[in-house]
Amino acid sequence: MLLNSVRNKFFWTLDGLKGGLIKNQLNEVELGVKYPNSDKAKDLKNQHTNNIIKHAVETTLYYGNFNNAKTISDFPVIRKTTIQDNFEQFQSYKFKDSDNFKVSTSGSTGVPFFLYQNKGKRNRNHADIIYFFNAASFEIGNRLYELEVWRGHNEKGKLKAWLQNAVQFDISRLTDERIEAFLNLIKKDRQSKKTMLGFASSYEMVAQYLERNNIFLKDTGIIAAIANSEYLNTYTKETLGKHLDTQVLSRYSSEEVGMIAQQTLQSPNNFVINHASYHVEILNLDNDKPVKPGEFGRIVVTDLFNYAMPIIRYDTGDIAKLALNEDGVEVLEQIEGRKMDVIHDSKGNIVSSFVVYTKFYNYYHLLKQYQFIQQGEKEYEVKLNLQGENFEFEDELITSIKSDFGSDANVVITYVDEIPPLSSGKRRKVINNYKKA
Known part of the structure; x- marks a missing residue:
């Protein structure tokens, strides 16, 4: 135009x-x-x-x-x-x-x-x-x-x-x-x-x-x-x-x-x-050493242009997987979100939030909203806001979650009328209350 x-x-x-x-x-x-x-x-x-x-x-x-x-x-x-x-x-x-x-x-x-x-x-x-x-x-x-x-x-x-x-x-x-x-x-x-x-x-x-x-x-x-x-x-x-x-x-x-x-x-x-505009580092989850391509790490950023308040090596709280493109330039293959909301299986191993999302794909037509919460070492809560009255796939969903989180995982499904967003409008799909505590 x-x-x-x-x-x-x-x-x-x-x-x-x-x-x-x-x-x-x-x-x-x-x-x-x-x-x-x-x-x-x-x-x-x-x-x-x-x-x-x-x-x-x-x-x-x-x-x-x-x-x-x-x-x-x-x-x-x-x-x-x-x-x-x-x-x-x-x-x-x-x-x-x-x-x-x-x-x-x-x-x-x-x-x-x-x-x-x-x-x-x-x-x-x-x-x-x-x-x-x-x-x-x-x-x-x-x-x-x-x-x-x-x-x-x-x-x-x-x-x-x-x-x-x-x-x-x-x-x-x-x-x-x-x-x-x-x-x-x-x-x-x-x-x-x-x-x-x-x-x-x-x-x-x-x-x-x-x-x-x-x-x-x-x-x-x-x-x-x-x-x-x-x-x-x-x-x-x-x-x-x-x-x-x-x-x-x-x-x-x-x-x-x-x-x-x-x-x-x-x-x-x-x-x-x-x-x-930034010097971006992907550092180990447990120390400040750089990760290798293919590994997850913390996103740490140095702002090269803020002179009013210089910010050097700022841990954003998010994690990502480092990769190299065909020209050998560092890129981010995945960004997982906040480190404090990274979830673990029943043995303490990190499980990508991508795995959680796949658990709900088959039921999207039945759901308005969902939320996955790790409440304890082996305790997991799934909140579902349904389109209709009933959800007939509880056992199937729990079995699917246990296949990735451990056969000894305790999975509870809670039905809610609303999963409210944060004040910012964001809606957190994955929460780790166990590690936070």
């Missing part, structure tokens, strides 16, 4: 008048993500790494304790609580009185957390997001459907939404009627290029509805559906893609850090790491 092209040109013209703050960063991001092993990309990353280390050591009280550090590995791994307990010590005195941006998240633990970002970091973050949107064939100005929990604190004004060509669809109560309303929106929308961005759990509910009602939508113009904030399981990826005739991709990012990795149209199954 002509209007979309005008929106695109307006955005980049405005950026040009400001000195190309985002465009220049975007060119650098593209180099660093596409060609991370090139000499130019390595030199740029080394420069940014050395700069953030020097800045952190010289201008913050916390990192001032590590003035002999030369490389990222010379610093300790920190966690959210480390920053919360030493908040002022992480602030750079050079930026403390600047016009910084406050970013906050309740997190999947429900614990409020915020930090500050300087303007340069914000520009870099915008460039990161634009690059990875482009990798899903989305261009600024095209229609974007955002499936979120929209409230006063995050809702865009009408003018801003119009300028961004964004449709804000609230998913607080994603009933069948709301799903029908959403599907009618995209069917009536005459724009030829649309992209979806939303919680993976909302995509799963839409996928279940489409499959349950045997609905297949063609030629809606949906180029890609990007899932964020939550784990995207195989069922949702394949089923939603099949019924909407599109590619479903997963994004890994956080409010406090930014755009870390994403699946792309060229890499639809592996997560392309944002090597340009």
Whole structure:
């Protein structure tokens, strides 16, 4: 559409008048993500790494304790609580009185957390997001459907939404009627290029509805559906893609850090790491040594651009499996979600959350919601919110769970009317109350 092209040109013209703050960063991001092993990309990353280390050591009280550090590995791994307990010590005195941006998240633990970002970091973050949107064939100005929990604190004004060509669809109560309303929106929308961005759990509910009602939508113009904030399981990826005739991709990012990795149209199954803006490590679950390709480990991120509050070796609380692509570049083969919600079988071995999701695929047409909870060493609870009155497959489901979690596992099924989301709108499918305790 002509209007979309005008929106695109307006955005980049405005950026040009400001000195190309985002465009220049975007060119650098593209180099660093596409060609991370090139000499130019390595030199740029080394420069940014050395700069953030020097800045952190010289201008913050916390990192001032590590003035002999030369490389990222010379610093300790920190966690959210480390920053919360030493908040002022992480602030750079050079930026403390600047016009910084406050970013906050309740997190999947429900614990409020915020930090500050300087303007340069914000520009870099915008460039990161634009690059990875482009990798899903989305261009600024095209229609974007955002499936979120929209409230006063995050809702865009009408003018801003119009300028961004964004449709804000609230998913607080994603009933069948709301799903029908959403599907009618995209069917009536005459724009030829649309992209979806939303919680993976909302995509799963839409996928279940489409499959349950045997609905297949063609030629809606949906180029890609990007899932964020939550784990995207195989069922949702394949089923939603099949019924909407599109590619479903997963994004890994956080409010406090930014755009870390994403699946792309060229890499639809592996997560392309944002090597340009972050130093990403996958460390052993029990120590701070790097894992080998094919192994799971903790995601530890160093932000190379936040000078207001330097964040070096930040343990995100999530785990992932490291892999190498055909060019020998590190990618993430799987992202499992929070380490504290990694589950174990009755003998203490880690079981991928992917295994849990497969247990419910055969029953999706009977379920509104489900949740799998490890309550003890060998105690597991399954919460089911049913479509109808009865579930005749209890024994079959319990046997299937025991086949992976142990014949001595004690599995209890509880029927509920609702599994409420967190305040953020996320819906946790897998919880480990045993390890948490």
